[in-house]
Structures are given as C-alpha cells and as structure tokens.
C-alpha cells in the first residue's frame with residue numbers, strides 16, 4: 001500500500017483510555033486504508049471506537065501505538081501539515097452558540113487563514129449551499145438541531161478539504177436534513193475530497209460509502225464494499241410476532257420453510273425472524289401457512305437487518321471473533337461459512 | 346500566494362452522485378513558517394473579536410458579574426457602614442470601594458473558567474485544535490479578551506463609586522497605577538481560570554467554583570481590616586493575594602486605613618500586589634498550557 005494512493009492510511013492503531021478507576025482499550029490494532037477520492041464508512045455500535053479512531057486521524061488524540069498518515073503526513077509528527085488538509089466534524093455540533101451562522105463561518109474562515117473578503121465570500125457560498133440563508137444572521141442558539149449541524153458541516157468544508165472526517169454527521173437529523181448532508185458530502189467527493197464518515201446506520205454507510213469498515217470493541221471485523229457486505233450479512237429479514245409463547249414453534253416452523261437459515265426465536269418479544277432472499281414470495285408463503293394453521297399472529301413483515309444482527313453475523317455469534325489481523329481477504333473466504341454455522345447462536 | 350478552494354454547486358433535486366464541482370479561487374494570505382508570528386497575532390485577534398462579540402451580544406453577563414460586588418458594597422456601605430469602624434478618620438465608603446474593585450478582579454477567574462468549559466463542552470476547542478490556526482491563539486485570545494472585559498468592569502465600577510461619592514485622593518499617575526495593579530491580578534487569575542475550565546467536567550461544575558471563589562474573595566481585607574478578625578482568620582486574610590492588591594490600591598489612591606499596615610505583608614502591599622500575580626502566573630500558566638496540550642491524551 002503506497003501512501004500516495006491512500007488519503008488515510010492507518011496501521012496497528014491502538015488507544016487505551018486510562019481512568020482513575022478503570023481503563024478501557026478503545027482501539028486495538030486498528031488498520032484502515034482509504035483510497036484517495038473515495039468515501040469510507042466506519043460502521044459500529046456505541047462504544048465501538050469510531051470517535052476514537054476519527055479523533056486520532058484528525059490529530060486531536062494521540063494513539064498509544066501504531067501509525068497513521070493523512071494526506072501523506074504523519075498525524076503524530078506533522079500535525080500542522082495534516083491540519084491544513086483536513087476538515088473535521090465531531091460527533092456533536094461544534095459551533096459558537098452566541099454568534100450568528102454567518103459570523104461563525106467567517107470566523108472559522110479567518111482561522112483557516114482566508115483573507116477577510118474571501119472568508120466572507122466563502123461564508124455566503126456555504127450558507128447558500130446548506131440552505132441557511134434565511135437564518136444566516138440569527139444567533140445559532142436559536143437554531144434547530146439540524147440547522148446547527150449544517151453550520152457545523154459547513155465549517156468543516158470551508159477549505160474544501162482534501163480529507164474530510166465526519167463523526168456521525170446525520171445523527172439527530174430529520175430525513176430532509178440527512179439528505180442535505182448526504183448531498184453536500186457527494187458534492188465534495190465530486191470535487192476530489194476523500195471522506196471518512198462514522199455511522200451507526202448500515203443504511204447511511206450503504207448510501208454514501210464505496211467501502212464500509214465494520215468496527216467493534218476497537219477492532220475491525222470487516223472491510224468491504226456495501227454490496228458484498230450485505231451479501232455476507234444476508235438481506236432482508238422476515239419477522240413474525242405471535243400473540244403468545246405457545247405459538248412460537250408454529251411460527252418458527254413456517255419461517256424455516258422460506259429461509260435457508262435456522263430462524264431466530266425471541267421468546268421475550270414473541271418474535272421469530274430469519275433472512276430471506278425472495279421477499280414477496282416468503283411473505284405470502286409464511287402468511288398463508290400461518291393462516292392455514294390458525295396461528296394467532298400479531299404482526300408479520302419484512303425488515304432490514306439491525307446493526308446488532310449485522311454484528312452477530314459478521315462475528316458468527318462470537319463477539320470476539322474477527323481479529324483485525326486477518327484482514328478482509330481472508331475474512332472474505334471464511335466468514336461466510338462461519339456466519340452460517342453461528343447463525344443458530 | 347493563492348490557493349484554489351474547490352467549492353461545489355448546490356446539488357439540486359436530491360442525492361445523485363457526480364455533482365459537477367465549481368472551482369472558485371479564494372486567495373489566502375501567506376502561511377509558511379516565516380509567517381507563524383503574524384498568524385499567532387492574527388488568529389489571536391480573530392478569537393478576541395469573537396469573545397468581545399459575546400460580550401456585546403450578552404451585556405447581561407457584565408451586569409450579572411458586577412451585580413454581586415455592587416450589591417455587597419451597597420449593603421456594607423449603607424446597611425452596616427455606619428457601624429463599621431475601619432480606623433480613625435476613614436470613611437467606610439473610602440475603605441470599601443477599592444475592596445470592591447479587587448474582589449471583582451478576584452472573581453473574574455470564574456468567567457474565564459466558564460468560557461473555557463463551554464468551548465470545551467461544545468467541541469469548539471476541538472474544532473480549533475483540528476484547524477491549521479496558531480494553537481496559542483486559543484489561550485492568548487482568551488487572555489486578551491478577559492482583560493478587555495475586566496477593564497469594562499472597572500470602568501463601570503469606578504463610575505458607580507464616583508456616583509456615590511468616592512474619590513481618589515492622589516494624582517492621575519498613582520490612580521492609573523492602582524488600576525494597572527487591579528488588572529495585573531486579573532491577568533494572573535486568567536491562568537487559574539483556564540486551568541480550572543479545562544479540569545472541571547462541565548458547566549455545572551464550573552458554576553460550583555463559586556464555592557471556592559467566595560471565601561477567596563471574602564477572607565481578605567476587601568470589607569474589613571484583617572486586624573479586626575480573629576487572629577488565625579486575620580492571618581489568612583492578610584496573606585490572601587486579594588488583600589495585597591486591595592491594600593496596594595488603597596495606598597495608591599492615598600487612602601490607607603490606619604488599621605492596615607501593622608504586619609510586614611501589609612506594609613509591603615504594593616510590592617506584594619506585583620509579586621503575588623507574578624507568582625500565580627509562574628505556577629498556573631505552565632500548568633494551564635500543559636493541561637491544554639494533554640487534551641490529546
């Protein structure tokens with residue numbers, strides 16, 4: 001792997017937070033290679049280490065071990081050179097509440113060392129792009145969460161950075177806000193920016209990313225294109241909710257007939273689910289079977305796998321599986337088998 | 346030198362890939378290592394302007410902050426004042442006004458701490474740290490704007506003092522020197538405020554710093570001469586840096602109380618009003634800078 005082909009190149013990053021009472025290994029031998037000009041998604045549940053990884057790459061946090069190059073410069077030894085090429089949007093909107101949206105963007109523009117007139121012009125462009133013109137001269141403290149987020153994103157795009165880090169950029173946004181963010185990210189990518197974004201939504205990673213790295217407990221457990229990843233984790237799920245626990249075996253039998261995988265039964269929520277490929281066929285078949293059997297069904301439907309299920313599948317049910325050392329090539333060959341075996345877990 | 350900033354047109358009609366980038370050339374000023382010093386000042390100024398904008402938009406902050414000293418002084422002067430003996434021939438008002446100035450400066454570190462913790466909490470500090478700006482500007486900008494803020498405080502307080510009949514009994518130079526010593530105390534406490542702002546967890550915790558500030562301001566010669574306190578408390582009060590500044594200011598205004606000036610520390614008030622702030626700066630400035638740098642740990 002050559003640094004010039006990768007806007008972000010991280011090898012063996014590790015980070016341990018040392019608290020007074022307990023310490024926590026947030027990243028553990030984490031590798032990442034983001035080809036220049038691409039969008040890489042970093043997908044993981046709460047506490048997986050996403051923020052930690054992004055903060056190390058954005059020069060905000062020092063890794064205990066490993067090495068990272070961003071835009072060809074070492075984040076540890078050349079932070080100034082790295083900072084000239086990156087944009088960073090943290091997990092929570094980091095804008096000045098008391099200034100107006102316009103004043104915020106001008107201030108950040110000045111701090112990016114644009115001349116006053118250039119900073120003003122750039123602020124106007126970004127306000128336009130993020131649909132903030134009407135609110136531009138109001139104090140940010142009066143903005144909605146989505147508007148704040150947009151100012152925040154705009155601030156990280158002032159220099160149209162070579163590498164843009166976005167930590168959960170759409171968490172807390174409504175669908176419209178989410179679309180605007182996605183559109184802005186795509187616009188930057190079209191202009192040549194490389195993007196690393198973290199998300200808890202498979203859907204978002206799927207929409208934006210060329211590749212998705214899945215992270216759990218500070219380790220990368222998969223790194224693949226969205227298509228292949230979805231293949232591996234199975235597509236849609238059929239899900240049946242019954243009225244009482246006695247009906248569960250009946251439902252499980254009906255669902256088993258349409259899936260190559262053993263259905264998962266959750267006796268607490270009275271739910272039976274399994275991945276299916278022929279969505280409509282499976283749905284009608286299960287509905288008909290259950291009706292014929294006279295089962296008391298509360299709900300039946302199709303849904304996308306939740307993040308939990310994604311992880312269950314990728315790790316084959318073993319939460320510590322998939323050491324980052326066996327990188328994607330090996331994982332591709334073997335995980336499929338592992339995941340099928342682990343399915344019943 | 347110009348840098349090309351790539352901007353993109355607003356993508357109409359939703360999220361399709363491949364929006365054509367529009368290139369806009371935005372000139373940037375020189376940014377090589379040779380211009381580091383220039384940017385250290387320019388960035389500092391940008392931060393100062395931002396902090397002063399906060400003050401302009403929230404004049405309430407100044408009112409809040411001056412509320413406590415003003416109310417307490419009025420209470421002391423008008424409610425207890427007649428019963429306060431602070432030495433022969435010294436009007437209590439004359440004694441209390443310089444105390445009020447010094448106390449306001451002493452409490453100022455809470456403003457600094459609060460501003461620092463808000464920026465840290467909201468991620469603004471992180472955003473600054475991820476940018477190619479001079480990182481010193483985050484701290485120097487804070488310092489400069491806090492001093493500006495303190496100067497405004499002093500002007501307002503002096504106006505109030507003049508309105509209720511207080512006067513400086515010395516020349517213009519000595520009077521200005523007195524105000525300079527007040528600002529010096531405030532300057533030293535900026536670093537205490539920055540350190541505390543970085544240490545405390547959130548805004549609420551920063552608000553609780555008042556529990557520290559209150560005795561620090563009150564167990565001093567601000568309202569009562571320490572010689573009139575119980576021995577042990579009086580000794581603490583005498584050695585409180587706030588007392589040194591308050592006494593030095595009284596001296597420079599030509600209004601020293603005979604009840605002050607019996608001990609060494611009180612006899613060298615002006616000297617100590619310089620030494621204390623320098624000592625505080627020498628200890629807390631490096632601690633604050635270290636703490637700022639260790640944000641990346």
Ligand SMILES: Nc1ncnc2c1ncn2[C@@H]1O[C@H](COP(=O)(O)OP(=O)(O)OP(=O)(O)O)[C@@H](O)[C@H]1O
Pocket residue numbers: 017018019024025026044045046047048049050051052053091200
């Ligand atoms: N400053 C810190 N001190 C101690 N532990 C921390 C600190 N920051 C994060 N952690 C812990 O490190 C682990 C990884 O945290 P991180 O914030 O990187 O996760 P994340 O993937 O971003 O999670 P989320 O989706 O909740 O944002 C978590 O278990 C978290 O509790």
Ligand SMILES: [Mg+2]
Pocket residue numbers: 050051052091167
């Ligand atoms: Mg996070």
